[in-house]
Amino acid sequence: MPTPRSVAQLSVLLQSGALDPVVLAEETLDAIEAHPDAAIFTCLTKERAKREAEAARRRLREGRSLGALDGVPIAWKDLFDIEGLPTTAGSRVLRGAEPAGRDAAVVRALAGAGMVSVGRVNMSEFAFSGLGINPHYGTPRNPASPDGEHRLPGGSSSGSGVAVAAGLVPVSIGTDTGGSVRIPAAFNGIVGYKASRGRYPMEGVFPLARSLDSLGPLCRTVKDAVLVDAAMRGLPAAEALPRPAPADLSLVIPETVFFDGAEPEVVAAFETAVERLARAGARIRRQAFPEFSAIFELMAKHGALVTAEAFVLHRERIQGPAAAEMDSRVVKRTLLGEKITLADYLETLAARERLTAAFEARLGPDSLLIAPTLPHVAPALQPLLDDEELFFQANAKTLRNTLVGNFLDWCGVSLPCGTGAGAMPVGLLISAPRNADDRLLAAAAAMESPLGDLSRSAE
Incomplete structure (x- = not known):
């Protein structure tokens, strides 16, 4: 299993030139394909990842970085439109759906921040379960499972939680209608941030219940969530949040x-x-x-x-x-x-x-x-x-x-x-x-x- 690295850790390496975005993208895709659990990802976007990583490489070499997220890999729950692919929502019945004509709004926002989309991750069918079981594409195995056991990943953003916990990607974007970001984060021992409903544009996101649907990143640290949150809202850079001392917390x-x-x-x-x-x-x-x-x-x-x-x-x-x-x-x-x-x-x-x-x-x-x-x-x-x-x-x-x-x-x-x-x-x-x-x-x-x-x- 690859050594898990946070968004912030990868950012330091990429911005300093110690890590090449193309090499990182290739290593990420290789690790995903070599991973024994084939149920984590539903598809890889190799050509897109190569194109985005090469663009990040050029910017970083020319001193034109788009910011802290430039060149960092990301995976998407299978509810977000990705140009040229059908959005299948973890279901067989949508496999023949018309391919998306363009990326979802938040996919465009993170691409605009330089992130490299490496693929789509598995989920509960139509996001309608908190357990993460999927009979069509398989159920990802919780990486914390004891030897010989298959513990649940949590849902509905099952692949998002496992992909981050297994160290395959530093961040994956999920949706949360009844707990679908926070449940897999807790089951897999990572950070999950469910934003307030309406904080991000929902254009191009397959719904479950519009009065409840919200989005958020699954990642390794709160700092990572802050970086991704800012980019999802189209902000040029994450503002430094005033961190209260524990004594100031009620x-x-x-x-x-x-x-x-x-x-x-x-x-x-x-x-x-x-x-x-x-x-x-x-x-x-x-x-x-x-x-x-x-x-x-x-x-x-x-x-x-x-x-x-x-x-x-x-x-x-x-x-x-x-x-x-x-x-x-x-x-x-x-x-x-x-x-x-x-x-x-x-x-x-x-x-x-x-x-x-x-x-x-x-x-x-x-x-x-x-x-x-x-x-x-x-x-x-x-x-x-x-x-x-x-x-x-x-x-x-x-x-x-x-x-x-x-x-x-x-x-x-x-x-x-x-x-x-x-x-x-x-x-x-x-x-x-x-x-x-x-x-x-x-x-x-x-x-x-x-x-x-x-x-x-x-x-």
Whole structure:
């Protein structure tokens, strides 16, 4: 396995001339092709990577660097339009789709920053699962899996999480509708940043539920996320975020929902991280949030927003012959949306606004929420393939903590914070209200150092 390197580390080497972008692109593509897990990437964009790397080489040699990301490899979840390729969304039914006429807006933005697109990575079909299982293109193996085991990668951005954790690329861009960036980040022991909805343009991104869809990078450090975030927004360079001292952080641990049924080892790893933050001076309190319970009561009564919107999007597919080519579990989950009425949907949207405002008032203007990203570590694949009911139970539990943030329009960062059962990674989720992304990223960067050696991916 290649030595994992961060975006920032590669940037120093490229900008100094110690590493050639073309050599880096070739090494990256060779490592991907030599990797024993063929389920991580769905396709490689060799010609494009060669062209972009050669352009980066010319700029760097002529002193015309586009910035810190120039020449750095990147992979894309199979939801982003890439010119000349069909966007298949992890599904067989779209393999014959019309090739994209141009790149998605965020793909164009990162190409404009000089990044080298090396390929597309695998995902849950149509992004509709938090586990990362894909019966069509295979399920990537979590690199932290014990010998002889195939642990889940997390979804739906499964290939993104594994590609970064395996050291194949320093960053991959995913989407997050119910946790699909933060879940694979936590399962694989890397950093995942879910931006506020609307922070980036969604043009050319295959949707799941437009009222919930957001984007973000999976990478090795918060600094990497900051660099990529700026470029995705079309900024010429990442502004240096004022990094607060841990003593300036006000952190709130929720006493509602997030710890229900959590594995003891996950709770222990999280509490160890909390102790580190407290010793560094962070102010920490524990608080109940009745809004979190209300979300699940609302879903039980009216159905989930994601299910309603996914049904409308895929209605013709799942009610026609294409359904036979789809993952039956995705079809069953999507069909639940048929029972959700317009009145249910509108009432849920109205309640969402009320609950979001109530949560933000209860949290306060200067605090951030911290909790385990997930209540459990990555489970083994085979039992979930053998038992469909177990699959649905595991999927619901895996999505539980993170979907709260999508419903309430949070931004969030999952940081690795140690290991749980089977020495599998555990994530710590830092969340902030909508559009508080800069404050969130600054706080996450400040927390990386105290957490330090708790993480497999600490650098």
